[in-house]
Amino acid sequence: MTALVAANHIVKTFPRAGASERQQVLFDVSASVGAGECLAVIGGSGSGKSTLTRIMLGLENADSGDVSYAGMPVVAGRGGRLPGSSDGFRALRRESGLVFQNPFASLDPRWTVLRSVAEPLVLAGRRLSRGDAVEVVSRALRTAGLEPEDMLDRLPSELSGGQAQRVAIARAIVAEPRVILADEPMSAIDVTARVQILDALNAIRAAHPDMALIVVSHDLGVVQHLADRILVLHDGHMVETGPTETVLGGPAEDYTRQLVAAASL
Amino acid sequence: MGVDIRGLNVAIGGRPVVRDVNLSVGDGERVGLIGSSGSGKSMIAKSLLGLLPRGAEASGSAALGGTEAIGAAERTLADLRGRYVGVVFQNPGATLNPVATVMRQVELPLRLHYDLGRDERRDRVMSMLRKVGLDESVAGKYPHELSGGQQQRVGIATALITSPRLIVADEPTTALDSIIQRQIVDLLVSLVDDAGASMLFITHDFSVLARATTRCYVIDDGAVAEEGRTARLLAAPNADATRGLVASARRLTLSAEPMAAEPMTVEQGGAR
Numbered sequence: 073m074t075a076l077v078a079a080n081h082i083v084k085t086f087p088r089a090g091a092s093e094r095q096q097v098l099f100d101v102s103a104s105v106g107a108g109e110c111l112a113v114i115g116g117s118g119s120g121k122s123t124l125t126r127i128m129l130g131l132e133n134a135d136s137g138d139v140s141y142a143g144m145p146v147v148a149g150r151g152g153r154l155p156g157s158s159d160g161f162r163a164l165r166r167e168s169g170l171v172f173q174n175p176f177a178s179l180d181p182r183w184t185v186l187r188s189v190a191e192p193l194v195l196a197g198r199r200l201s202r203g204d205a206v207e208v209v210s211r212a213l214r215t216a217g218l219e220p221e222d223m224l225d226r227l228p229s230e231l232s233g234g235q236a237q238r239v240a241i242a243r244a245i246v247a248e249p250r251v252i253l254a255d256e257p258m259s260a261i262d263v264t265a266r267v268q269i270l271d272a273l274n275a276i277r278a279a280h281p282d283m284a285l286i287v288v289s290h291d292l293g294v295v296q297h298l299a300d301r302i303l304v305l306h307d308g309h310m311v312e313t314g315p316t317e318t319v320l321g322g323p324a325e326d327y328t329r330q331l332v333a334a335a336s337l
Numbered sequence: 338m339g340v341d342i343r344g345l346n347v348a349i350g351g352r353p354v355v356r357d358v359n360l361s362v363g364d365g366e367r368v369g370l371i372g373s374s375g376s377g378k379s380m381i382a383k384s385l386l387g388l389l390p391r392g393a394e395a396s397g398s399a400a401l402g403g404t405e406a407i408g409a410a411e412r413t414l415a416d417l418r419g420r421y422v423g424v425v426f427q428n429p430g431a432t433l434n435p436v437a438t439v440m441r442q443v444e445l446p447l448r449l450h451y452d453l454g455r456d457e458r459r460d461r462v463m464s465m466l467r468k469v470g471l472d473e474s475v476a477g478k479y480p481h482e483l484s485g486g487q488q489q490r491v492g493i494a495t496a497l498i499t500s501p502r503l504i505v506a507d508e509p510t511t512a513l514d515s516i517i518q519r520q521i522v523d524l525l526v527s528l529v530d531d532a533g534a535s536m537l538f539i540t541h542d543f544s545v546l547a548r549a550t551t552r553c554y555v556i557d558d559g560a561v562a563e564e565g566r567t568a569r570l571l572a573a574p575n576a577d578a579t580r581g582l583v584a585s586a587r588r589l590t591l592s593a594e595p596m597a598a599e600p601m602t603v604e605q606g607g608a609r
Contacts, residue, residue, distance in 0.1 A: 116514040117485055233374060262374045262541040263585040270588065290514035293544075293589045320591060334515040335591040 075104035075140075076284045077164070077251055079128045082137035084120070084308075097123050098134070098308045105251065105301075110277060110285040112299035112316070114292060114331060120308040121288050122255055128286065129253050130164045142250075164251075166196065169244030171254040175236035175261075179228040185239050186224040189213065192247040212242040215279050217272045234265025238272050245276055251284040252276075258294055266294065273298055293335035296320055304328050339364055339503050339535035340385060344397035345407075347380050347389065347559075354380050356559040357397075362503070367529060367536040369546040369553030369567060371582060377559035378539050382505050385537075386422065387414030402502060419450035423496030425525070427508040429488035433480040439466070440476040443494045450499060465494045469524060486517035490524070497528060504529055504536045510545060522548050543571060543586035555579045 082101045085094035097120045105111040105128075113121045126132040128139060130146045139146040144160030169192070172178050179188050189209045193200060200208065210220035216238040228236055237257060244252050254273065258266040274297070277285060289295050295302065295316070302319040304311040306327045312319060323329045340362035347355035354377045362368045372378040383389050385399045387406050399406045402421050406414060418424070423446075426432045433442055443462045447453055453461075463473055469490040480488055489509065496504060506525060510518040526549055529536045538549045546553055546567055553570060555563040557578035563570065574580045 116516050263543070263589065264373050264541070264581060267585045267588050290516075291589070292515070293591050296591055297588070330516050332591060334519045 078104040112295035115305035169249040173256040233261035369550035372556035423501035429492040
C-alpha cells in the first residue's frame with residue numbers, strides 16, 4: 073500500500089521551562105497511513121503520540137525529518153513562520169478532518185448542531201442552499217450514529233458527552249476528507265458512550281472505504297476492534313509497530329506487554 | 338459498620354436524583370458504585386460526605402461510622418470528613434493547590450484535625466510519600482512539576498495521611514492513562530487493605546471495578562438496579578443497566594483472542 077500520509081525520521085524538541093537545553097519528545101520516529109487504512113498510535117501520557125500525529129497532519133513542525141501527503145512534501149517552516157507554504161500542506165489541511173478528546177471544547181456553545189457540522193462545508197467554499205446543507209449534514213450525523221431530526225437544532229449544552237463527540241465526528245467527515253485524525257476521542261466520556269464512539273468510527277470507515285484514519289489512544293482495548301496497524305510509542309521512542317493482530321497477540325516488547333495487561337479485564 | 342445508607346432520597350430543584358437507596362460498606366470491605374454519567378452515583382457519595390450542592394434536598398439516613406450525615410451540622414460533617422474519611426478525586430491536577438508544595442498539601446489534614454508538632458507531621462508525611470511510591474524529593478515540589486500519576490499519588494497520600502477508616506474514591510483513575518490507571522488502583526487496594534480500612538469506589542468502568550472491589554451496587558436513574566459480588570455481576574449480570582455496563586467493558590477490553598469480537602473469558606473477573 074502506498075502511503076497517503078508518511079512521516080519519516082521525525083525529531084521534535086520543546087523548550088523546557090527554566091532550563092537552557094530543550095526537551096526531546098520524539099526520537100527518529102517514522103509512521104505512515106495508507107488510503108482506507110486505520111493506524112492506531114498507542115502509548116502512555118507523555119509518550120509523544122499527540123505530537124507525532126499533529127506533525128503528521130501538518131498541525132505542528134518537526135525539528136528534523138519530513139512529512140509527505142499524497143506524494144507532496146508537507147513543508148515545515150521554521151522560526152514561528154506558518155508552515156503553509158507548500159502545496160502538500162494546503163492540500164492536507166483542506167482534505168483532513170480532526171476529532172479531539174473533549175467534544176465540548178471543540179463545539180461552539182452558541183451554535184446549533186446544524187451550524188457546527190456544516191461549518192467545514194462553508195470553510196471549503198461550498199455554496200449550499202439550506203435544504204442541501206441539511207441533507208449533507210443529516211447524512212454525516214446518521215453515519216456517526218445520530219438521528220438528525222432529533223439533533224439538528226440542538227445546542228451543545230443539550231447533548232450528552234457521547235452525543236457531542238459523535239457530532240464532532242460528523243463535522244470531521246462532512247466535507248469528505250481523505251484523512252481523519254482522532255486524538256483520544258474516547259478518553260473524556262463514560263464506557264457506554266465509548267462503545268458508541270467506537271461503533272461510529274467503524275461505521276465511518278465502512279461508509280468511506282478510501283478514507284485513512286489515525287487514532288491516538290492510551291488504551292489497546294479501545295483500538296483492537298478499529299485499527300489495522302498499531303504503532304507503540306514510549307517516551308518519544310518507537311517501541312514496536314505492526315498489524316494489530318501481531319502486536320496484540322504476541323507483543324515483542326515489555327512496554328507493549330504492560331499496555332496489553334492494562335487493557336485486560 | 339463503615340457506611341450504612343437507608344432509604345436515601347435526594348432531589349435537586351424538585352427533580353429526584355437519588356431514589357430510595359439502601360447501601361452498606363462493612364469494616365474492611367471494598368465496595369463499588371457503578372453507573373453511567375448522570376446515574377446519580379456521585380450524589381450518593383456526596384450525601385454521605387455532606388457535600389451535596391446548594392438547593393439539594395436529602396431525606397432518609399446516611400451514616401458514617403455510626404454518625405448520621407443527613408441534616409448534621411457543618412462542624413460535625415467537617416470533623417467526620419477530616420478524621421473518619423479520606424476522599425480521592427478524579428482530577429488530581431484540579432484538586433491540588435497549585436501554590437503549595439507537596440509537603441504542605443499532604444500535611445494540611447494533620448494541621449487541621451490533629452494537634453501534632455511540626456517534626457512529627459513531617460515524619461508522617463515522609464513516611465506516607467514512601468508508602469504511595471513517591472521519592473522523598475517530591476516533598477518540595479509543586480503540583481505542576483509532577484506527572485498525572487504522581488499527582489494522583491499525592492492525592493492518595495493526602496487522603497490517607499489521617500489514617501481514615503473509610504476511603505471514598507470518586508473516579509480516581511479516569512484522567513490517567515491505562516498503565517498508570519492500573520498502578521493507581523492496585524496501590525489504593527493495597528493501602529486500604531494494609532490499613533484495614535473500608536473503601537467506596539465510584540466508577541463507570543467494570544474493568545476498573547473488578548480490580549478495586551469485591552462487591553458493588555449498580556446505579557441507574559438514581560436507584561440501585563442490582564447489587565452483588567463484583568465477579569458475579571461481571572459473569573452473570575441480571576439488570577439491564579448491569580448488562581449494558583458489562584457489555585461495554587467487554588467490548589473495550591482485550592480478549593485472550595484479541596481479534597475475536599465476542600465473547601470473552603471472565604475467570605479473572607473476581608477480586609484479587
